[in-house]
Amino acid sequence: MRFDIITCQPNLLESPFSHSILKRAQQKGLVEIHIHDLRKYAVNKHGQIDDYAFGGGAGMVMMIEPIDACISELKAERAYDALIYMTPDGQTLNQRIVNQFSLMQNVIILCGHYKGVDERVRQHFITHEISIGDYVLSGGELGAAVLADAIIRILPGVLNDETSALTDSFQDGLLAPPVYTRPAEYKGMKVPDILMSGDTPKIEQWRFEQAVERTKQRRPDLLGEE
Template identity: 50%
Template sequence: MKITILTLFPEMFTGVFQQSILKQAQEKGLVNYNVVNFRDYTNDKHKRVDDYPYGGGGGMILTPQPLFDAVAAVKSESENDSSPRVILMCPQGERYHQKKAEELSKEDHLILICGHYEGYDERVRKHLATEEISIGDYVLTGGEIGAMVIADSVTRLLPGALGNEMSAVTDSYSTGLLEYPHYTRPAAFLDYKVPDILLSGHHERIDRWRRQQALKRTFERRPDLLEQVELTAEDKAFLEDLRNR
């Protein structure tokens, strides 16, 4: 997979892509990160990529020419595809979620555009980007942190990226529920003990306990998620019992 990031601050990504799972995935040949400074594509002799908005108003707007040319150059260099997903990082976009990460992880090439200043020229939205994504209902200085979030969440879903292939499958949100509690050695610490069921060796009962704990945690913290989960009769009975306590 190839992930290209268009940014005015490429140095921000240096440390991020050289650590942990992201670094390991590159070394395994699972993903290739390409960070491009779209200022290099401006036709302005002063290397400007922004200008004042028509009609007045505060702030500066990213001009379309550098972004259009940068995307065209990236596409022309791609050997495997001619139509990558071109994603604007933008607070007005679709809110990012795990299902979107899973969808994007199946693509061959993503181009993530990191905005700055007051925003983009609208022609970038309408005629260059294929979609817009927001990582939350707040505004950041630029789109770089959002692009890092997408790169990380997508990379860890690539087959072979994680040491344990079940890790991504059982993560919070991947199942539709928040993840169940985890415990490790020692079995007792400061008088706090690991639940007996996890020490029993009875895998069917452990699976049932984990499912119920995931339901309980989701019910307590994110009950809205339960509306989107396919529940068994046993799940529904367990949740009804929680509601009646």
């Protein structure tokens, strides 16, 4: 899978893709991540990519010209399955959306900044608008990293144990059950006996029941109980 991320703050994206699972996924050749500095497509020698909003008001607006130039250059090289704009007023990201994106091959992610992008970009270029939550960040870069991370970790071959992703919270509509590791007892705090029994069917049933109970307590909306 290939990600082309368009941003006016490329340095913000260096660290997330240079460590841990995302780094290994690239080393394995399972994913390509390309960061494109929007200022390379600026409208003048001063590197301008934004301007004042028509009608007045505070804040600057990202201009359509450099965004169009960058997208057009990318599309001339390959076809894209989605052009995603990271914006607070987009569709709230969830695991179902992540799973859908993971089936794609080539994706462009446009990071918003300032007061956002010229509305014509959203009307004529963007296929999906995604938010990672009901709050505002300084730009779309961190949101783009969150989206890419969520997608990449479930691609086949990325995790050493692929069943790990299938048992994550939200994959089956439930939160994940409690997990424990060694030591079996620590300062009087014990691991549930069922997990030490070796009885796999009973352990799986216990985990399911715990997942349901945790979901009822913490996210009843997932069960349609709100």
